[in-house]
Amino acid sequence: MVWEQSVPSPNFSTSFANRIFSDVAGDITIVVDGESFLLHKFPLVARSGKIRKLVADTKNASLSKLELPNFPGGPEAFELAAKFCYGLNFEITTTNVAPLRCAAEYLEMTEDCREENLVERTQTYLTQVVCQSLDKSVEVLSACESLLPLADEIGIPDTCISAIARNACREQLVSGLSRLDCNSGSLELRDRCLEWWVEDLSVLGIEFYHRVISAMGQSGVRTDSIVASLMHYAQTSLKGIGKPQIWNPARANPSIGENGQKAIVESLVTLFPTEKSSSIPLNFLFGMTRVAIMVDATLACRLELERRIAYRLEMALLDDLLIPSLQTGYSLFDVDTIHRILVHFLQRIEEEEENEECGYESEGMGSPSHGSLLKVGRLVDAYLAEIAPDPYLSLPKFIAMIEVLPDYARVIDDGLYRAIDIYLKVSFLVITPYSSAIPLRSSITYFASI
Template structure:
């Protein structure tokens, strides 16, 4: 779903462009200024309208050639995601990673960067990365799901969260099968079953916020993950969350630190959800 109503042209007054201005090419004069969350970008129309349907419509609906200042409201990912999308429009090289793919996919949706405007546009490129790289790896699926915090509702609408949840459950199921086979140590004709070890992914799941974690556990149960592994994960998640020892800050450093009161309420929510 494209959020057409969330980008606007202020036809009656100049948008609030903020105090700082970012230039992609400092030695080439720009002909359009776009404000995102208070930060201004001095850019060039042609590379933007060539790939972004939303910006093309904004420019087309403006006051002819005199419309040079626009504002994008509620853009997912904020100025950082927009700057990466702009670099993509300009053909500048940067790496799509587990840390930025969700932001790029969401900002691509917001800016309508579809194949209708240019082949191998941002939506297609990020979908390829998600489908070919992320969902085949449990760890990468967790990392991308963590990065989806703050990207709702767009991340939900474009299917990133569901894909990551299913990817985690599917890969955990594969891990369970492989680890089960590896524990069989054949001695002659009699298999000797080794003692099971703690699933390595249990610690990774502790980095998820509680609503994502709950969805992952439900998906794992549907896929047939062993009950003892799920119980071990629940216990570890509760302990890591209450003690503040999860990987969440490492994988999502932008996650705000909670005040003592907010932390207490958060811990109560976790206990009530897992009970």
């Protein structure tokens, strides 16, 4: 059966239906979202259980007007449903099948009224055409976003989501590219592994996207493909966020758009693969942390990002750590976030060392050697030197950053002394409410004791 062809009703010839629809005066007016349709009762009552009931229940035998409030798909969907009742030709396509299926449900155009009615026609199209294609399933699923909650009640999104996950797995198998091929091959080969459905999913709203990725994970879609999709979705939906606010602590209240972006950030973080060794790039995690701060994401969301960063902190760059602060009257950099990341890093070191003592191998990158601590120690010293010129950086925060790492994280203290020297020079030269004489004497006393 070729579904993209027209689907006339079997009870009316096309020419007869066209003539009735256009030439003969109607006997009932249907109002949908303010738009009126002058139609005939007989073809509508023959196929729509809802209209049949409305006509039968009225006490006015000469009823000439019906209003259909909250009609799914609006006047366009009703017009197609009316054409089906009249037997007029039109095409069922991926563009109109979702609103048409919802319209058929609303109008109760079931087999109880007439065989091969619109509910069955549209449902068959979904099963035989849409569900066989990943692209078509995504297109129909996207159309359902304006048809909620009815679309969910009749199961269109669930049908499309299952089809997307199933087809994603199928295409991975058909491609003949094994996990080993994708992980160990060239960059070009990895791109071929990851690009085939990543961009398609970016058109979905976050609620449907979340359901799709969850279904993909349960059906066995490769983790690296899911990570690639998450990154692309974040880059597409969060593009340009917070640019006017960076380095400007005087933020206005979050707008509706920012609240929507907050939901996106929090939802994406919950979709991250559970494996600690997952291949989420470190710079992407830092970028998501910056965005999470800007949109005021929940503490749980931010802590999850910070823990994941801490797992591979020795691979971070200095620029990654330079997260701007958005709080009024505080340091230019978000020192608190970096401090928490360092605490998580030390907890990870401690846990993995305990596993070593018990004879267990660590997950992911293996046992953290002293070299990992030394790398982080050098990174922190460079970070301290970078934030030291900030006149708004309080002494307690600066000291906390110095003391968070153990002594054996540094072989030499040259980097630390350099940062302290910069901090003291700025404290002497810049007089602010945050660098008065008393904290200055305290800082000299403390640093002299190091």
